[in-house]
Amino acid sequence: xxxxxxxxxxxxxxxxxxxxxxxxxxxxxxxxxxxxxxxxxxxxxxxxxxxxxxxxxxxxxxxxxxxxxxxxxxxxxxxxxxxxxxxxxxxxxxxxxxxxxxxxxxxxxxxxxxxxxxxxxxxxxxxxxxxxxxxxxxxxxxxxxxxxxxxxxxxxxxxxxxxxxxxxxxxxxxxxxxxxxxxxxxxxxxxxxxxxxxxxxxxxxxxxxxxxxxxxxxxxxxxxxxxxxxxxxxxxxxxxxxxxxxxxxxxxxxxxxxxxxxxxxxxxxxxxxxxxxxxxxxxxxxxxxxxxxxxxxxxxxxxxxxxxxxxxxxxxxxxxxxxxxxxxxxxxxxxxxxxxxxxxxxxxxxxxxxxxxxxxxxxxxxxxxxxxxxxxxxxxxxxxxxxxxxxxxxxxxx
Amino acid sequence: xxxxxxxxxxxxxxxxxxxxxxxxxxxxxxxxxxxxxxxxxxxxxxxxxxxxxxxxxxxxxxxxxxxxxxxxxxxxxxxxxxxxxxxxxxxxxxxxxxxxxxxxxxxxxxxxxxxxxxxxxxxxxxxxxxxxxxxxxxxxxxxxxxxxxxxxxxxxxxxxxxxxxxxxxxxxxxxxxxxxxxxxxxxxxxxxxxxxxx
Ligand code: SF4
Ligand code: SF4
Numbered sequence: 001x002x003x004x005x006x007x008x009x010x011x012x013x014x015x016x017x018x019x020x021x022x023x024x025x026x027x028x029x030x031x032x033x034x035x036x037x038x039x040x041x042x043x044x045x046x047x048x049x050x051x052x053x054x055x056x057x058x059x060x061x062x063x064x065x066x067x068x069x070x071x072x073x074x075x076x077x078x079x080x081x082x083x084x085x086x087x088x089x090x091x092x093x094x095x096x097x098x099x100x101x102x103x104x105x106x107x108x109x110x111x112x113x114x115x116x117x118x119x120x121x122x123x124x125x126x127x128x129x130x131x132x133x134x135x136x137x138x139x140x141x142x143x144x145x146x147x148x149x150x151x152x153x154x155x156x157x158x159x160x161x162x163x164x165x166x167x168x169x170x171x172x173x174x175x176x177x178x179x180x181x182x183x184x185x186x187x188x189x190x191x192x193x194x195x196x197x198x199x200x201x202x203x204x205x206x207x208x209x210x211x212x213x214x215x216x217x218x219x220x221x222x223x224x225x226x227x228x229x230x231x232x233x234x235x236x237x238x239x240x241x242x243x244x245x246x247x248x249x250x251x252x253x254x255x256x257x258x259x260x261x262x263x264x265x266x267x268x269x270x271x272x273x274x275x276x277x278x279x280x281x282x283x284x285x286x287x288x289x290x291x292x293x294x295x296x297x298x299x300x301x302x303x304x305x306x307x308x309x310x311x312x313x314x315x316x317x318x319x320x321x322x323x324x325x326x327x328x329x330x331x332x333x334x335x336x337x338x339x340x341x342x343x344x345x346x347x348x349x350x351x352x353x354x355x356x357x358x359x360x361x362x363x364x365x366x367x368x369x370x371x372x373x374x375x376x377x378x379x380x381x382x383x384x385x386x387x388x389x390x391x392x393x394x395x396x397x398x
Numbered sequence: 399x400x401x402x403x404x405x406x407x408x409x410x411x412x413x414x415x416x417x418x419x420x421x422x423x424x425x426x427x428x429x430x431x432x433x434x435x436x437x438x439x440x441x442x443x444x445x446x447x448x449x450x451x452x453x454x455x456x457x458x459x460x461x462x463x464x465x466x467x468x469x470x471x472x473x474x475x476x477x478x479x480x481x482x483x484x485x486x487x488x489x490x491x492x493x494x495x496x497x498x499x500x501x502x503x504x505x506x507x508x509x510x511x512x513x514x515x516x517x518x519x520x521x522x523x524x525x526x527x528x529x530x531x532x533x534x535x536x537x538x539x540x541x542x543x544x545x546x547x548x549x550x551x552x553x554x555x556x557x558x559x560x561x562x563x564x565x566x567x568x569x570x571x572x573x574x575x576x577x578x579x580x581x582x583x584x585x586x587x588x589x590x591x592x593x594x595x596x
Binding site: 170 | 404406407414415418436439440460463464502504505509517548549555556559560
């Protein structure tokens with residue numbers, strides 16, 4: 001079936017077969033990669049079977065960061081869940097919050113005011129920019145080249161990401177776990193003067209992006225480390241349910257912001273960047289293009305930000321403020337790593353808690369590519385491939 | 399191509415590094431210099447006094463119920479006559495907040511109709527044991543006098559979301575989209591010199 005198809009395509013052994021089915025004389029070495037390896041972006045373990053320096057088989061192991069968020073959400077009421085899902089994808093909490101609250105809004109058939117939708121677009125794009133900056137920093141750090149500006153770029157990217165976190169701090173009071181979205185709108189409106197500060201931060205980041213591109217995409221060592229490494233073809237990516245920049249780097253033109261517009265994206269034009277090579281370099285260039293696109297979208301949002309209320313609902317005063325009797329809904333939105341989705345079945349023990357809440361984490365699907373793309377790569381490439389998949393273990397394990 | 403281009407690109411990368419070496423520093427020497435915290439910055443908690451100098455909390459338990467982490471516990475003292483005004487009002491006898499499990503979500507502040515619980519901008523001192531982070535009423539009331547409160551309190555948060563007129567730091571939606579054309583041209587010559595945290 002799926003597995004057989006893939007192995008036939010790659011002309012290799014089925015990556016899901018146990019190691020016993022591999023050549024017994026090959027003298028393979030088992031290497032536990034992680035869970036504390038700095039380049040695993042959290043706690044993630046792979047078992048790598050090596051023939052010399054070449055990976056023969058790679059098996060990812062998940063669950064080191066499992067916190068039972070989905071189960072917890074069955075106990076918490078609808079209004080209490082936003083601060084909890086912040087901690088799923090801890091690099092883009094804004095987008096987690098949006099995916100969750102949009103699902104509840106859809107169940108309640110609640111119309112979000114126009115200003116709130118534009119505000120959410122602004123927050124989502126700023127968050128995407130911050131998330132991609134963090135990815136760029138850690139990816140180049142993973143590649144490790146002090147020559148290629150490895151840790152240099154890491155610090156530079158964090159410096160620019162800081163500009164965005166400062167803006168979020170000013171808006172919400174928190175640098176990370178914002179809890180700024182609520183069912184029906186936003187809790188915090190822009191304080192006076194923040195729009196001008198967003199502009200300044202965007203200009204600073206836009207000016208530096210060229211420099212970063214020079215240090216990464218335009219750098220010969222970076223190219224040598226990423227071009228042709230970890231190639232993922234579009235059929236396999238689609239089969240595995242991979243979305244976001246990884247899918248677009250494999251040549252599939254798919255972006256929910258344009259294909260199923262939500263927020264204010266139906267009023268804005270979103271240019272979707274695609275690449276065809278499907279390797280680490282293509283994934284990096286797609287993310288670079290997305291950063292530029294995010295800056296452009298942020299500016300467009302600031303230009304057209306309408307006035308009006310920021311929420312359709314009254315501020316929450318009781319945990320039982322939102323009651324949903326029954327129904328089920330799935331909402332997926334485009335996060336920095338792909339489609340972040342929330343599937344809710346209403347009608348738990350009480351009308352204020354869901355029966356089941358499932359979070360679709362794009363990173364989890366990205367990790368599913370590991371058994372397919374790792375074999376044949378060298379050990380040093382393993383780090384590059386993992387970095388280019390940009391997994392965030394907080395949302396993989398939840 | 400080949401190894402030679404590696405050296406050329408490395409030299410280019412070093413030039414960028416050098417250029418950055420002369421940009422203003424981003425970090426501050428923390429204990430000596432404290433970065434200004436945003437007006438809404440959420441760190442710890444305080445129980446504020448009402449105009450008569452008594453604790454404004456009436457033990458309505460709204461914050462206890464909304465807290466997703468369930469870290470607030472209180473004991474109501476029932477209604478009694480206020481020693482200051484002589485009027486009957488409710489009191490909280492005990493109020494305990496466990497900061498070690500709090501996630502600074504601000505929901506407790508939002509639900510407080512008496513604006514009694516607010517967040518403060520200064521972080522608490524690090525503690526050796528978890529018990530040191532469980533704050534009692536005395537500590538929380540003390541915070542209200544010794545630390546800076548954030549902009550937010552229950553009334554303001556509720557009014558901001560519901561779009562009513564909001565006191566000071568609340569945005570006037572109108573002037574906001576306007577200032578942005580100005581910083582843009584200003585920001586363009588800026589990048590080479592600018593790099594500090596605003
Ligand atoms: S702090 Fe406010 S919400 Fe909490 S019990 Fe006191 S009055 Fe009620
Ligand atoms: S901020 Fe949130 S978690 Fe902390 S005490 Fe208040 S309601 Fe509970």
